[in-house]
Amino acid sequence: MNSITPEKIKKKLKTGFIGQQLHYFEVTSTNDIAKELASLNAKEGTIVIAEVQTCGRGRLGRDWLSPKGGIWLSIILRPEVKARDVFKITFLTAVAVAKTIRKLFKLNVEIEWPNDVLIDGKKVCGILTETNIRGEAVDSVIVGIGINANIDINFFPEHLKKTVTTLAAEVKKEVDKEKFLHTLLKELKAYYKMFKENNFAPILEEWKRLNRLFGANVEVISFNEKIMGQAVNVDQNGALVIKLADGTIRRVISGDVTLLQEKR
Numbered sequence: 407m408n409s410i411t412p413e414k415i416k417k418k419l420k421t422g423f424i425g426q427q428l429h430y431f432e433v434t435s436t437n438d439i440a441k442e443l444a445s446l447n448a449k450e451g452t453i454v455i456a457e458v459q460t461c462g463r464g465r466l467g468r469d470w471l472s473p474k475g476g477i478w479l480s481i482i483l484r485p486e487v488k489a490r491d492v493f494k495i496t497f498l499t500a501v502a503v504a505k506t507i508r509k510l511f512k513l514n515v516e517i518e519w520p521n522d523v524l525i526d527g528k529k530v531c532g533i534l535t536e537t538n539i540r541g542e543a544v545d546s547v548i549v550g551i552g553i554n555a556n557i558d559i560n561f562f563p564e565h566l567k568k569t570v571t572t573l574a575a576e577v578k579k580e581v582d583k584e585k586f587l588h589t590l591l592k593e594l595k596a597y598y599k600m601f602k603e604n605n606f607a608p609i610l611e612e613w614k615r616l617n618r619l620f621g622a623n624v625e626v627i628s629f630n631e632k633i634m635g636q637a638v639n640v641d642q643n644g645a646l647v648i649k650l651a652d653g654t655i656r657r658v659i660s661g662d663v664t665l666l667q668e669k670r
């Protein structure tokens with residue numbers, strides 16, 4: 407099984423921005439390490455990569471299974487944005503991951519609001535964006551990215567097997583993690599630059615093109631409320647716009663989506 411080492415990546419990375427510092431260990435969660443480094447004034451672009459996470463985290467305190475073979479990383483960013491605009495970083499990260507998978511493997515990759523990347527409807531990547539606020543301002547944003555690269559699908563518990571996939575399972579061979587990471591960081595760098603230049607509109611367009619939900623009937627669980635309707639758009643705050651059966655429009659800022667019926 408090939409592994410990523412800081413030396414290998416540094417050699418390949420000509421991007422001056424992302425990847426300036428690398429820390430490479432087995433960790434509880436790369437987001438936790440990155441958060442700690444950020445509080446110690448680590449520079450924008452610092453990346454934490456781990457081969458294994460012993461306490462990988464999803465949203466809302468959920469577990470993220472992170473065995474050897476995956477790509478588990480967190481990037482420290484210090485954008486000058488309002489907290490309400492941080493969702494844009496999750497969106498651009500999802501686009502960068504999707505584009506990387508398309509480019510390298512030509513697979514049918516889609517984005518599912520708010521933070522998943524799927525191949526043929528199965529989750530291959532999750533993104534956990536966490537914001538650290540100092541006073542009124544955003545001090546740092548930790549972008550955690552988990553990619554199921556070379557993991558045997560049988561590793562996953564029964565209840566996840568139907569909804570999860572891995573790159574190796576899709577391409578039926580082990581993938582080059584180093585090349586994947588290198589390509590991903592290049593894409594991320596380009597999209598993040600656009601974002602910082604206030605050029606988010608084309609990224610959002612791309613996100614919308616890659617989105618699998620629009621036109622589909624969905625069920626969203628948001629703050630213990632179940633909302634059913636047709637997913638029609640996302641608004642300028644990153645909220646999912648849902649049209650209910652009676653025509654009412656609901657905007658959901660946070661939640662979990664289940665696809666009930668494909669697009670019509």
Ligand code: BT5
Pocket residue numbers: 434435436437438459461462463464465466468469470471472477478479480521522529530531532533534550551552553554566570571
């Ligand atoms: C996510 O949460 O999808 C965000 C996952 C972020 C993981 C990265 S890895 C690097 C960094 N360090 C961390 O500690 N985290 C980030 P959410 O949408 O809440 O999805 C979590 C749910 O996905 C779980 O409750 C499981 O049902 C499922 N799951 C767990 N492990 C998985 C895996 N490896 N692949 C696909 N689904 C998984």
